[in-house]
Amino acid sequence: MVETRQQELGRQGEDLACTYLEGQGLVVLSRNWTCRDGELDVVAVEGDRLVVCEVKTRSGPVWGRPDEAVDQRKLSRLRRTALRWLAKHGVGWCPVRVDLISVTWPPGGSPHLQHLRGA
Known part of the structure; x- marks a missing residue:
């Protein structure tokens, strides 16, 4: 399966987010x-x-800021x-926090990552 440019950008944003979190x-x-x-x-x-x-990656402002894609309905689903x-993983109750990581990565430029804890 060939990855589209958007899929590749999303995967790269998730890779960056994981590296950041670690x-x-x-x-x-x-x-x-x-x-x-x-x-x-x-x-x-x-x-x-x-x-x-939730990791949202954008190449620029054309589609809005990455964090604008996460509304209350999306947070409820998360x-x-x-x-x-x-x-599924057999984990009993534990505190859960939902975070948003926004990555803006312009073509040919450096990525900018923002981490919003407790979205």
């Missing part, structure tokens, strides 16, 4: 985990807290999907 001391447990409720881009752990990260992840 540099912040988090341990990445899953990437692109899917179930009937949706997909979790990155699932990590920070201490005893599960951290679900929380519901996180509960399914916990059940």
